[in-house]
Amino acid sequence: MEKSFPLHECHVNKVTIIINRTHAILHSIAILFLIHYRLSFFFQHPQNITIPTLPWLLIFVSELILSFAWFLQQACRWRPVYRNVFPERLPVDDKLPAIDVFICTADPKKEPSVEVMNTMISAMALDYPPEKLHVYISDDAGSDATLRCTKEAWNFAKYWVPFRRKYGLLTACPDVYFSSSEDDNGDYKGSEFKAERKKMEEKYEVLKQGLRKIVEGHFTTNVAINNTRDHPTIIEVINKEEDKVKMPQLIYVSREKKPSHNHNFKAGALNVLVHWYGFDGVGGPIISGSNFYIKREALLGSFNKQQDYMALKRLFGPSNDFIKTLVEDYKPRFIKDGESSRMSLENANILASCSYENQTVWGSKVGFLYFSVAEDYFTGLNLHRKGWKSVYLNPERQQFLGTSTTNLNDSLIQWTRWTSGPVTVALSRFCPLTYGSLKMSLVQVLCYSELAFMPLLNCLSLWGFAIIPQLCLFNGIPLYPKVSDPNFNIFSVILVSSILKSLYEVVTTGEQLKVWRNEWRIWMMRSVTCYTYGCFDVILNKLGMKEATFLPTNKVTDDEQVKLYEMGVFDFRTATVFLAPLVTVILINIAAFVGAVVKALVVDDDGDQYWEKMFGQMFLSFFILISNFAVIEGMIIRRDKAKIPLSSTLWSVVFSMFILLIGSVILC
Numbered sequence: 001m002e003k004s005f006p007l008h009e010c011h012v013n014k015v016t017i018i019i020n021r022t023h024a025i026l027h028s029i030a031i032l033f034l035i036h037y038r039l040s041f042f043f044q045h046p047q048n049i050t051i052p053t054l055p056w057l058l059i060f061v062s063e064l065i066l067s068f069a070w071f072l073q074q075a076c077r078w079r080p081v082y083r084n085v086f087p088e089r090l091p092v093d094d095k096l097p098a099i100d101v102f103i104c105t106a107d108p109k110k111e112p113s114v115e116v117m118n119t120m121i122s123a124m125a126l127d128y129p130p131e132k133l134h135v136y137i138s139d140d141a142g143s144d145a146t147l148r149c150t151k152e153a154w155n156f157a158k159y160w161v162p163f164r165r166k167y168g169l170l171t172a173c174p175d176v177y178f179s180s181s182e183d184d185n186g187d188y189k190g191s192e193f194k195a196e197r198k199k200m201e202e203k204y205e206v207l208k209q210g211l212r213k214i215v216e217g218h219f220t221t222n223v224a225i226n227n228t229r230d231h232p233t234i235i236e237v238i239n240k241e242e243d244k245v246k247m248p249q250l251i252y253v254s255r256e257k258k259p260s261h262n263h264n265f266k267a268g269a270l271n272v273l274v275h276w277y278g279f280d281g282v283g284g285p286i287i288s289g290s291n292f293y294i295k296r297e298a299l300l301g302s303f304n305k306q307q308d309y310m311a312l313k314r315l316f317g318p319s320n321d322f323i324k325t326l327v328e329d330y331k332p333r334f335i336k337d338g339e340s341s342r343m344s345l346e347n348a349n350i351l352a353s354c355s356y357e358n359q360t361v362w363g364s365k366v367g368f369l370y371f372s373v374a375e376d377y378f379t380g381l382n383l384h385r386k387g388w389k390s391v392y393l394n395p396e397r398q399q400f401l402g403t404s405t406t407n408l409n410d411s412l413i414q415w416t417r418w419t420s421g422p423v424t425v426a427l428s429r430f431c432p433l434t435y436g437s438l439k440m441s442l443v444q445v446l447c448y449s450e451l452a453f454m455p456l457l458n459c460l461s462l463w464g465f466a467i468i469p470q471l472c473l474f475n476g477i478p479l480y481p482k483v484s485d486p487n488f489n490i491f492s493v494i495l496v497s498s499i500l501k502s503l504y505e506v507v508t509t510g511e512q513l514k515v516w517r518n519e520w521r522i523w524m525m526r527s528v529t530c531y532t533y534g535c536f537d538v539i540l541n542k543l544g545m546k547e548a549t550f551l552p553t554n555k556v557t558d559d560e561q562v563k564l565y566e567m568g569v570f571d572f573r574t575a576t577v578f579l580a581p582l583v584t585v586i587l588i589n590i591a592a593f594v595g596a597v598v599k600a601l602v603v604d605d606d607g608d609q610y611w612e613k614m615f616g617q618m619f620l621s622f623f624i625l626i627s628n629f630a631v632i633e634g635m636i637i638r639r640d641k642a643k644i645p646l647s648s649t650l651w652s653v654v655f656s657m658f659i660l661l662i663g664s665v666i667l668c
């Protein structure tokens with residue numbers, strides 16, 4: 001038998017393990033001291049108690065919640081590893097499995113066609129045997145423009161794919177290739193290459209203009225009004241019989257949508273592709289959602305010819321062709337013109353219809369799961385629960401590049417969804433803490449739990465830290481030990497330990513100090529905005545008062561916004577509903593801090609005593625204010641269009657006064 005060598009090797013990072021575990025132990029000890037200090041308050045003689053119990057209890061609960069969040073975070077730091085990969089050990093082309101690449105798009109306005117088509121062209125140009133590569137465009141908008149763009153891009157790909165193959169270019173994406181300053185010309189520098197490159201660049205410019213025209217025309221005609229939630233199935237195989245260049249197969253799929261049927265967002269779109277490619281007869285292919293590959297068996301399970309067909313139909317739906325792909329070892333085949341192709345397309349239409357999954361286990365037990373809008377998280381959890389093994393590949397040359405949000409509005413919308421998705425899971429019977437199985441290690445269960453609970457824990461605890469000590473400071477009530485009290489060291493150690501650990505992580509991953517500063521402030525901002533709204537979404541959804549939503553992230557780049565982003569300046573043009581909590585918290589902290597400084601310097605007779613007593617709270621407010629100085633700047637100093645609008649500031653003034661008033665009455 002042929003001896004096969006592993007494609008990758010895993011190594012444990014010993015130094016990081018020692019640092020992480022030592023830090024975890026020391027930090028845990030400091031937390032235990034904190035718990036002891038807070039608890040001892042409740043065992044004092046009633047006569048010695050000078051501080052109201054409610055704020056003490058609330059800040060203690062906030063500290064416990066944040067400590068629990070910290071504990072969960074240690075799971076993914078417990079055993080850091082790195083991998084060496086050996087691509088040279090890949091089998092010869094004949095032995096490679098067939099793969100399907102799924103590219104989803106749902107809104108031609110928010111997801112610019114030029115970028116979607118570049119993704120499609122890059123997938124077509126993958127360094128993989130073309131007969132084993134199938135590329136699917138899933139268009140959830142059912143947009144005629146996307147279909148036309150796909151055809152235009154296909155015509156360009158017919159030149160780009162052989163060009164890349166011939167010159168061995170490292171870059172698969174034409175947009176990156178033509179806009180990058182990196183020299184990626186393979187070994188070719190001669191005049192033939194230069195002439196071909198120039199021609200290709202011209203063709204690419206023509207393609208870009210063509211795609212833009214299609215999309216603009218689409219939005220200025222009645223076609224633009226087509227309803228993205230109500231359209232029939234549209235499936236088209238883009239390859240033509242007469243195509244001379246050997247190309248991967250490209251298929252456009254827009255599943256049927258009806259307002260009466262829940263379409264289950266991206267997970268629903270992916271499952272249609274899973275029905276479809278299965279139908280296409282690909283044996284053991286790998287699916288790509290967002291930059292990951294997965295084996296078909298992992299998503300659907302393994303079956304053999306002895307299996308009861310009727311039982312399988314009850315699970316997977318009535319399509320005989322699909323069931324055959326489950327039980328037989330299908331070889332990948334291309335759909336060709338003629339009778340078989342017509343039959344295939346007819347069946348494919350049924351597979352992409354709204355009703356195909358009725359009474360089946362699609363989305364509940366097999367395929368991408370529908371329970372949460374973070375379908376990737378929930379599907380991964382269920383797969384690992386069944387014993388799925390996955391590995392992380394982090395090659396030196398980045399293989400997939402995506403777009404990231406560059407302004408506060410898009411980022412907050414995206415994070416609200418990324419909160420509601422996992423929190424839905426955390427607050428359900430699928431809560432990873434109890435739902436994990438023996439096939440998962442305890443550390444893995446904790447990692448999944450961290451992702452599920454992180455938004456909820458951070459939002460609860462950070463609201464506590466952002467207003468309780470400040471309300472008490474405002475009213476002269478100390479919540480932390482005096483500076484001269486040895487117990488003060490507990491809080492100092494916890495803060496310094498957290499700051500140094502995060503600094504260490506940022507520096508050792510090769511990032512700059514500004515990344516570290518950003519992480520702190522973004523963490524605080526998210527906690528009081530999108531984590532909070534995402535958690536509310538889940539609660540309203542559980543009460544049946546709100547449906548789950550999936551607002552696709554805006555991928556349109558605006559030069560002005562990108563400029564601000566690159567300068568590290570916040571673009572505060574977002575809804576007041578997002579800004580108000582953030583600005584309110586800052587105003588409360590300003591009021592508490594300034595009030596305390598004035599009191600210490602001017603009013604209080606015993607200034608030194610006051611500083612001593614209140615230093616902890618004053619420092620906390622000061623820390624929140626300097627970490628979020630960008631908000632103060634946006635509110636008071638900046639004059640540009642992207643500053644915080646006056647209306648949002650005024651609303652926040654009202655809210656902060658209300659909280660100061662009501663909070664002082666209740667707490668103090």
Ligand SMILES: O=c1ccn([C@@H]2O[C@H](COP(=O)(O)OP(=O)(O)O[C@H]3O[C@H](CO)[C@@H](O)[C@H](O)[C@H]3O)[C@@H](O)[C@H]2O)c(=O)[nH]1
Binds near residue numbers: 103104265550
């Ligand atoms: O009804 C829908 C909604 C979205 N999408 C597609 O899903 C993808 C992800 O949506 P996007 O708005 O880009 O979300 P992100 O927050 O950037 O995506 C991350 O988070 C999502 C879960 O919230 C996962 O689905 C994605 O894989 C993951 O990259 C995009 O290609 C969309 O076109 C659909 O196909 N149908």
